[in-house]
Structure formats: structure tokens, C-alpha cells
Amino acid sequence: MAPPPPADASLGERLAKVATTLQFAWFCGHFTLLLSVIRYSLSYLTFNYYSRWAQVTYRLAFISAVATYGIVVFKAYRARVKPGAKIGSTVYLLLSDENVQYLLISLVWLFARQVPLALLPFTVYSVFHVATYTRTVIIPTFQPPKAAPSSTPTSPSASKASQSPLANSIGRFVKEYYDGSMMLVALLEILLWFRLFLSALTFSKGSWILLSIYAVFLRARYSQSQFVQGAFLQMGARIDQQVQNPNVPPALRQAWETVKGLLRQTVEATNVHKYMGGQTPQKKPQ
Numbered sequence: 001m002a003p004p005p006p007a008d009a010s011l012g013e014r015l016a017k018v019a020t021t022l023q024f025a026w027f028c029g030h031f032t033l034l035l036s037v038i039r040y041s042l043s044y045l046t047f048n049y050y051s052r053w054a055q056v057t058y059r060l061a062f063i064s065a066v067a068t069y070g071i072v073v074f075k076a077y078r079a080r081v082k083p084g085a086k087i088g089s090t091v092y093l094l095l096s097d098e099n100v101q102y103l104l105i106s107l108v109w110l111f112a113r114q115v116p117l118a119l120l121p122f123t124v125y126s127v128f129h130v131a132t133y134t135r136t137v138i139i140p141t142f143q144p145p146k147a148a149p150s151s152t153p154t155s156p157s158a159s160k161a162s163q164s165p166l167a168n169s170i171g172r173f174v175k176e177y178y179d180g181s182m183m184l185v186a187l188l189e190i191l192l193w194f195r196l197f198l199s200a201l202t203f204s205k206g207s208w209i210l211l212s213i214y215a216v217f218l219r220a221r222y223s224q225s226q227f228v229q230g231a232f233l234q235m236g237a238r239i240d241q242q243v244q245n246p247n248v249p250p251a252l253r254q255a256w257e258t259v260k261g262l263l264r265q266t267v268e269a270t271n272v273h274k275y276m277g278g279q280t281p282q283k284k285p286q
Helices: 011-019 022-045 052-077 087-095 098-111 116-142 165-201 207-224 226-243 250-269 272-276
Strands: none
Touching (some): 022 052, 022 116, 052 116, 116 165, 165 207
């Protein structure tokens, strides 16, 4: 993340410098997403799922997601994708990036029917992105860090500046809850697949297509995210524990073993890296 503007500039100059960056547009996208989710939640809790405001804020949330991930992808690849590069390698490079995957799935949600659960993973990400940007850019812009009172111009501590107590609190929040929140995102993404599967069983219009697209996304997440892998292992261990209960019919236990075997075969068969002969570096969604 880019550093805040210089502390010796005037407030107007600092604000102008921040507001004219793509990173600020990225922040505005995440902030708008959070506001949209809050407004949509009010409609959802009052059972007005399809009111005008609910529909507008639901779509606006995913428009914001598309904008934020689009900015990240643009900044990351405008210098990396060279003119004349092989189309196949370029496509693989893009599709193997988690930010591109989130950009594509947010486009799917934008044009698909409303699935409120789909908002939650993006919401969790936005909370941390807004918090981090606020701590590292917004607060220092309005309240530039000050040098320690006991330091002298030539002392080693002269370059160290005291941060705002609010910035320190935000930093502690991010550090303390980040891993747990990423595991929550992983569980939500898995739960969302089951939600779509139940919808597909009722043969809702386009439900099987949506389920298939999301299954591809979730498989990509599994191959790249240690949190998604951990969530699957955690869920599998809990089910294993339940089916080992003596009161569980042997047929049900055998069915679970069959399901696990099929899942392992599916994961192995859909391992793209095995066919491409390479590994994809992991990147945190931004």
C-alpha cells in the first residue's frame, strides 16, 4: 500500500494527493460496498428483499466489488502483460490470480439473481481493506505522525514517529482478527456452495449453471487458499467424528466414505497445475 502524503504539506495538498490516486478509488469502492451491505441488511431484516432500495443496494455492492478488484487487476497486470505474449500463457496467468477470480465471480453475482449470502465474503474483505487504508493513509493524512518528543535531529529515533492511538487500535484489530476472519470467509464460501446446491435441487431458473460456475471458483479457491483447505479439513473431521458414533447406521458411514473418495478423485482430476506443469503463487484478494 502506498505511503501517506508528506507531513510537511498542507492539509489541502495532502487531501488532493490522496484523492487523485487509484488506491483512493479502490478504498471508495470498498467503503461503498460496506454502506450498500448495511443498507441492504436493513431491507433483508425487514423482509423487503426485493424492494427498490434492496435491489439497488444489492447491485451497487457488487458494482463496487467489480470496481475494486478491477482496479487491483489493472494495476497488477498493466506492466506484467507484455504485447505479443502468448495468449494461452496470458490467460492462464490471469485466471490463476485470486484477484481475477474474485473479479469474475463478482461479475457473475452482479448479473445473477439475488443470493444474499454471496455478499458476506466480500463484506469481510472490505472491512479489513477499509480498516487498513484508514490506518495507513486516511488517519496520517488528517493527523500526520509526529516525531518522538525526546528525539533530536541526529538521534536514531528521529525518523520514528508516533502514530495516532486510533491507528494503533485499528492495527491491533486487523492483526488479532485477520486469520479468524479469513477462515470465516472460507466457511461462508463453502456454505454458499451448499446454498446454491439446494437451490439447484428445486430446478430454479439458471441454478445449475450458477452452481457449476461457482463450483469452478470454489475449486480454484481450494487450490490457492490455505484457509479454504483448512475449512474443508475442519468440516471433514467433524463429519468423521459424527459418523463414528456407534448409533450411526453402517450404510450412512459407508456413504460418507464413498463421498470422501469421490471428492478426492474430483480434486485430483481438476488439479490444473498438474496439467500445466507449474505452480501458481498465492495472492491475497484485495
